[in-house]
Amino acid sequence: MLVALAITLACSTSTPTPVATATKSPPARGYHFVVGLGTNPGTYDSESGHVVMFGGGVDPRHFQNDTWIFDPSTNNWARA
Numbered sequence: 001m002l003v004a005l006a007i008t009l010a011c012s013t014s015t016p017t018p019v020a021t022a023t024k025s026p027p028a029r030g031y032h033f034v035v036g037l038g039t040n041p042g043t044y045d046s047e048s049g050h051v052v053m054f055g056g057g058v059d060p061r062h063f064q065n066d067t068w069i070f071d072p073s074t075n076n077w078a079r080a
Helices: none
Strands: 033-036 051-054 058-059 067-071 076-079
Touching: none
Parallel strands: none
Antiparallel strands: 033 051, 051 067, 067 076
């Protein structure tokens, strides 16, 4: 499944909705790996979890080698 991350989506509802991020978001990409951190590993945890995104790119031959962390309590992205 290809997902291009052009906007940050709220995970607290059953329908993803855009949220305003307080910091610069990662560049749009597909072929990336995303995992939630918190009390329920591998999923988004609204109480304490951060979302971590690694790699991906515009196509399978041009990957980024970067890691980004999203803090849903502040709507901040940070490059790790």
